[in-house]
Amino acid sequence: MTTMAIPLPRTKAPIARLLRSELRMMLRRPRTLVGLGLLAAVPVIAGIAIRIAADGDGPVGEGLSTLVAGNGLMLPIFSLLAALTMLLPLVGATLAADALAGESTNGTLRSLLVAPVSRPRLLAIKAFGIATVTLLACLLMAATGTITGIILLGGDGMLTVSATRLPFADGLGRVLLTALLVAVQIWGVAAVGLAVSAWTDHPLIVLSVALGLLIVSGVLSAIPALDWLDPVLITSGWESIGEVARDPLPWPTLTEGVLRAGCYILIGYSVALSRMLTRDG
Amino acid sequence: MDRKRTALGIAAAGTATGVVGLVLLATPAGAGETPPALPETTPEALVQSVLDADVPALAGTVELTNDLGLPIPGVPSSDGHMARVFTDGEGRFRLALEGERSGERTIVGDGATTWVWDSKDRSVLRFEGMEHGVTPQDGLADPATASRELVELMRKDSTITIDGTARVADRPVYQLVLTPKPTERTLLREVRVSVDEATRLPLRLEVLANGQAEPALSVGFSDFDTGAQDPALFRFTPPAGATVTDGAQGSKHVEGNALLEDLDLEVVGEGWDTVLVGKVPTQIMSTPVPSENGDETDPMALLSQFGSEVTGEFGTGYAITTKVGTALVTTDGRVALGAVPQQVLAEALATK
Known part of the structure; x- marks a missing residue:
């Protein structure tokens, strides 16, 4: 009697478990938690400041901020837009830097590359982790903003910039829409970060390239002679996300921003993929 | 290694698609298209049909490019999106003018009263009737009316021709060109009015100066849709907490260039x-x-x-x-x- 050695089929780890473990790992990192906590505090601080300013004399500010006083549901929108200029891109870029370059610096990327997970799949898991945590950050801000707004600033439904009053549920819908639109823009930044992350072993390079891109975009958009370049710049649709506060919603403007971010996501992800495939194990 | 090659191919295709997508976003709509074929018409008939046209129910977005280099009374100096226009075809309208940093000025004419809302200070101005509250600057936000008034004003001193057809806001238009008569002493070369074939509304107005290829001023629809509009757009209720002033008393509606008004x-x-x-x-x-x-x-x-x-x-x-x-x-x-x-x-x- 001989025992036949049955060759073990090459096991593929179930994708759901991989995604879950990646998320768990990201959310257990103290820096992720601190970052999320600080972001969640932004609407609270803004709410308190606007409450104090609204009790005093004189205008609260300009643009959307003038509509936040006594109009609680506008607070999360205002805070998300404020965080979109620097804080949220910083979070997206940090996560992207950690995902590949960070692992590489720690020496843990090597073991990931030889694990029984194909490289496209590994990248997909990493991208999923980044996307989920950034979305979580936006939703968290929306949540603390909404709660702070209702408690501190009150308001019946939402007063739009166009002087119409939306019922509470519709107002909440606008808040969620803002969180989604902001998250998509951050995904664009994070995708560029991921591409750089795949090419380098130094997380700091990822951070500087991603934030440098934002700063350069801002500078280029301020030069009138380069106006033709505007539709391509990653930051150009960001200010128009504030249009969610208009009534009726200007969909063409909003979808253009999503399309632009989509292009950046596609480019960033594809570049990261090609590097992952050609990289030595 | 076939799978790797496929995956690399996908990555390359993805990068290319993304780049093409960005280029498409940067390409102005209608660039490089062949002009649509429209029935022949004479300049006189076209002008008359423009002046006779009724404004149907419509929704549109107006964009402005200003390269004038000099503040002119009634012309906003900033570029870009400018206003959203809604009309119900029976004289009621809503005009939403974009302000600084996502602010908005909204002008609603509900048939009996004109309301002017400013989100900046949450103020509302009330005017009896439909004729008030719209400053020249706001009037330009409606290229249809602005061009019609201009054509009527200038037709006596101009040579009017039709310079082919084009597309504006994805609609076929006739290009009506007003050129100054030789006796006129002006720095302007021509004024181009793009007239919608179906509604006979001017969809775009361009002012060109001597020796300039690009228009010095261009106001036109970037989106234009006819069709019934939500009646709620043409109602206005001052929001709670807003200061409502009777427009006839306050002269606050003199917005923007107060110096020029003086x-x-x-x-x-x-x-x-x-x-x-x-x-x-x-x-x-x-x-x-x-x-x-x-x-x-x-x-x-x-x-x-x-x-x-x-x-x-x-x-x-x-x-x-x-x-x-x-x-x-x-x-x-x-x-x-x-x-x-x-x-x-x-x-x-x-x-x-």
Whole structure:
């Protein structure tokens, strides 16, 4: 009697478990938690400041901020837009830097590359982790903003910039829409970060390239002679996300921003993929 | 390694798609398209149909490009999205003008009352009737009305031709071109009005100066859809907490260029060489202007920096010349401006 050695089929780890473990790992990192906590505090601080300013004399500010006083549901929108200029891109870029370059610096990327997970799949898991945590950050801000707004600033439904009053549920819908639109823009930044992350072993390079891109975009958009370049710049649709506060919603403007971010996501992800495939194990 | 090659191919295709997508976003709509074939018409018939056309129920977005290089009364100086227009075809309208940093000025005419809302200070102005509250600046936000008034005003002094067809806001249009008659002394080369084939509404207005390929001013729809609109758009309820003022009493609606309103401008001449003549209030002439480095400058000293000194029958003054127009300010505070050479301004000042 001989025992036949049955060759073990090459096991593929179930994708759901991989995604879950990646998320768990990201959310257990103290820096992720601190970052999320600080972001969640932004609407609270803004709410308190606007409450104090609204009790005093004189205008609260300009643009959307003038509509936040006594109009609680506008607070999360205002805070998300404020965080979109620097804080949220910083979070997206940090996560992207950690995902590949960070692992590489720690020496843990090597073991990931030889694990029984194909490289496209590994990248997909990493991208999923980044996307989920950034979305979580936006939703968290929306949540603390909404709660702070209702408690501190009150308001019946939402007063739009166009002087119409939306019922509470519709107002909440606008808040969620803002969180989604902001998250998509951050995904664009994070995708560029991921591409750089795949090419380098130094997380700091990822951070500087991603934030440098934002700063350069801002500078280029301020030069009138380069106006033709505007539709391509990653930051150009960001200010128009504030249009969610208009009534009726200007969909063409909003979808253009999503399309632009989509292009950046596609480019960033594809570049990261090609590097992952050609990289030595 | 076939799978790897496939995956690499996908990555390359993804990068290419993304880049193409960005290029498409940057390409202006309608660029490079062949002009649509439209039934032949004569310039006179086209102008008449434009003047006779009724405004249907519509929703549109208006964009503005301003390359004038000189503040002109009633023309906003900023580029980009400007307004969203809604009408119900029976005279009711909503005009949403974009303000600074996502602010908005909304003008609603509900048939009996005109409401002007400003999100900046949450104020509402109320006007009885439908004729008030719309400043010239707001009027330009509706290219259809603005161009119609312009065509009516200029047709006597212009040669009117049709220069083929084009697409504006993805709709086929006739290109109506108004060229100044040879007797007109103006810096402008032509005014192009793009007339929608179906509704006969002007969808775009472009002003071109001599020797310029790009329009100095372009106002037009970037989106234009006819069809019934939500009636709620044409109702207005002042929101709680807003200050409502009766428009007839307050003069606060004089938005934007208060200085130009103070000039008390009068029209001299007609047609293309129309000149606006006014007088700068003496308190403005003697008020020092704070400059960037914190010092205060005398307004006249400032003018002498920007303009060139001219003398003539009218006295001494400073002329500021741009591609499309000239402004002349005399030392005793008289002002003349128009889309004309400097000499015409000097004559207008002399006749006043």
